[in-house]
Amino acid sequence: MSSSLLQPRAPPSLSSSSSISGTKPQWRFTSLPAVTFTRRARNSTVNAKIREIFMPALSSTMTEGKIVSWIKSEGDVLSKGESVVVVESDKADMDVETFYDGILAAIVVPEGESAPVGAPIGLLAETEAEIEEARAKAASSGGSSPPTTAADAPVAAPPPSAPVAAPPTPAAAPVVADGPRKIVLTPYAKKLAKQHKVDISKVVGTGPFGRITPADVEAAAGITPVKSKPPPVTAPAVTAAAAPAKSAPTFAEIPGATVVPFTTMQAAVSKNMIESLSVPTFRVGYPVMTDALDALYAKVKSKGVTMTALLAKAAAMALAQHPVVNASCKDGKSFTYNSSINIAVAVAINGGLITPVLQDADKLDLYLLSEKWKELVEKARSKQLQPHEYNSGTFTLSNLGMFGVDRFDAILPPGQGAIMAVGASKPTPVADKDGYFSVKNQMLVNVTADHRIVYGADLAAFLKTFAKIVQEPDSLTM
């Protein structure tokens, strides 16, 4: 993975000194093939190879990087070793090269924005055919689509054609004057057109000699020109009055408060949570008797099996039977059925929250799963998780039972179909179907799901299967 490859090469001091004969002080990112679900999206026959370009770790202390500039733009053909993007770390700006040939299909994190180490910042398609798919993926991964989404609609079809005017008239005819009027753009208009993905063939130039001016492009992109900056505010009082109009509601300030900025991880959590608001979710709760599971746990505990592993395994087995709950909705138009069942488990670590992923939880046996889990938790604590170890989940498990919480609500992380909130298992008086009371260990699980793809009945059926597995847990050890 990128970060692990790069970290040892990071310069330890503010200045780097390197011998020419040695390695060039340039950074490369490795990009892994995109997580499996993208490959089999919709038409599984196409062996699409879309690679994610990750934010590389340029120094040992770097947690996030800012994109200074994209040297290449969307649609550019890249060859191995070419500089693609300039990343600013806490120490310096570095050129990042590609390890693969391909086409820069989509820029996920635009210039000037930051991304945590390991987060995808762009997508690399192998062939032109995959560009569209990659773009769809980029769009669905949400977040940082260019600010002009609204203006995209009228120009959706053609990718931004090379803004340079069409190939010049043949060599034989140097007199161009009377031919079809060629498109003339000023340099800034060209930049704006590229930035806002405006199809210049549809823009009518209003500048001198019919050339397309920056204002024309802005009009086509639906942007009100920002020229003539408003004169500076005359008095600070006016600023206060004017500010709330555009910024978020301001809160009354309580004197003496301490403001602690988010860490990168906290910022990521915050961003994910805000993004989650765009997904229509609903919740279904289910009581599960755990006497049998508790008995099993007592038996296998000595072999290093943890309750988390047991629950993850049970959920994975249930998901195998209900693939729609393991699916995700990437673009609001389709189901993306994931090929593997990767259970992300929320873990609180010092000042943060991370979700290490148990990959192929349905296939690994309980003991391997437990071992894997221990390894992941250790890595999480030492902040050494690789991106694919925390961002490849297809279903999330959150357990607050150990704190005595009996039930709670989880927020669905973006990109997944469902999350399960597990409460504590408690002795509870239960009436059976004959009306006899008994005291059973019962835990309440509550699943939050994306109602665009997972419907109430799906979730109910899934929970029923899950409860059955937990109540008859022998299958877990098989």
Added chain:
Amino acid sequence: MQSAISLSLSSASPITVRSDGGATSSAPDLFFSNTSAPRQLRFCGLSFSGCKSSSNAVLLRSKTKISASLTGNGAPSKGFDYDLVIIGAGVGGHGAALHAVEKGLKTAIIEGDVVGGTCVNRGCVPSKALLAVSGRMRELQSEHHMKSFGLQVAAAGYDRQAVADHAENLATKIRNSLINSLKSLGVDILTGVGTVVGPQKVNYRKAGGSETLVTAKDIIIATGSVPFVPKGVEVDGKTVITSDHALKLETVPEWIVIVGSGYIGLEFSDVYTALGSEVTFVEALDQLMPGFDPEIGKLAQRILINPRKIDYHTGVFATKITPAKDGKPVTIELIDAKTKEPKDTLEVDAALIATGRAPFTQGLGLENVNVETQRGFIPVDERMRVIDSKGELVPHLYCIGDANGKMMLAHAASAQGISVVEQVSGKDHVLNHLSIPAACFTHPEISMVGLTEPQAREKAEKEGFEISIAKTSFKANTKALAENEGEGLAKLIYRPDNGEILGVHIFGMHAADLIHEASNAIALGTRIQDIKYAVHAHPTLSEVIDELFKSAKARGKASLVPQLRFSLLLQWLKTMLLGRLLNQWQSKRS
């Protein structure tokens, strides 16, 4: 400017390297006879090994200077009107004249146009005035930049004529101070067009047509250059212009094509975009800014080109440029530089031809001394002595500055002039061109001295040594960050085996001022292991360079400090021994 030059002359102008015996005054003779012939030859160098004696030399020389200024412009050698006649009163000729007077030579300078030449009237000087304006405009227009300081500024605007006047006024001011400095030293300014009519003979023709012949022991040609206009380009001075016109800033076109992306083109792109123009570069080579170190060029492109209202066509020639007329725009026909096939036709509001400069050597009467120019340049050897068509040196004839094409920079011309004056006053001197810095005054600035990385690598391969690179970022510099100008890079190319500095390239705030620490080090032969101990005030931008030297890993031993210590120790031991012997002797006696 003038004061700067005279200051540099009086204090420590490059000391000669080897004694030629017959110097003008007896004092240096005395000194040189002490050290005698086989002194270590280091170009333009105050080597550390010779440190002690060179400081003596400076002291002695300053005595000479006093006598020179007492006599003013000295009496000519027998049989000549002047000791030295300089054709061309640009920065090169001016520098030579000043130094010649200091050396006690009777000097005349011939100028057919205006004193100050290209630099003062149509080059570095007025362009700095425009760039000072563009830098401020840029800052005021960058809302983000201002906001980060907490400043609120009204929309910035400008008055074109007032900006143009600023440039004009600056040129006038500098020109006058140049004239005054020549007059006050007693240099004869002969107005007219100078022609070499034979060995040691120059003719100058006044505007009215009257000609005057003067004889001189030595002649320096310093006629400079004019903007180079390629074939097919029709310059009308209004819509198709050269830097000469552009500096008058008679218009600020909405869209201007700049042909050539070297220093001149780059600086004008900075001016024009700051004043609201959009710019298109046309560059014949495959990359913009071809003369710069590739890494610096790449960074410069990222900061000076990409975010601005600039686009470019590379690998193309502009074969035909027609000025705007009859309601039609300026048209520029482009062909592919390699295949020569038509590529595109640009239609814009104006075109600036910045394809370099051509030497101004016509009508100099070079045929009278059997000299043939090469593409207009006057061939010279490393001592600026003119070479004739047979490859032999023309006695007493020198050529400095743009006219010889060695390094087309004002300060290089001046340095060459000083070098020539050193020679004609009896001391051999060879200028090390690798120690001459160059700067491009964009925002931020670019500066360099010595070799670029590819050049250094080529040299290293040929001569079989290893090179290393060190880099520092402005991002780590307190002062740069305080100014919100963290963009920048300083790069050092050096030999790790002996610590020799091969090249330094800086891109960042005040890079043009920062380069001199490196260029001085190269000129004086200072090694990294020595200069890294020099102390820099904190917090200053110069710490970027300090950091650069400190991060270099030279294996050579520091020379100055340990040596000094060692010699002190030796001296101390000697005195101790002597004292002891004396004591012993005394005690024996008693």
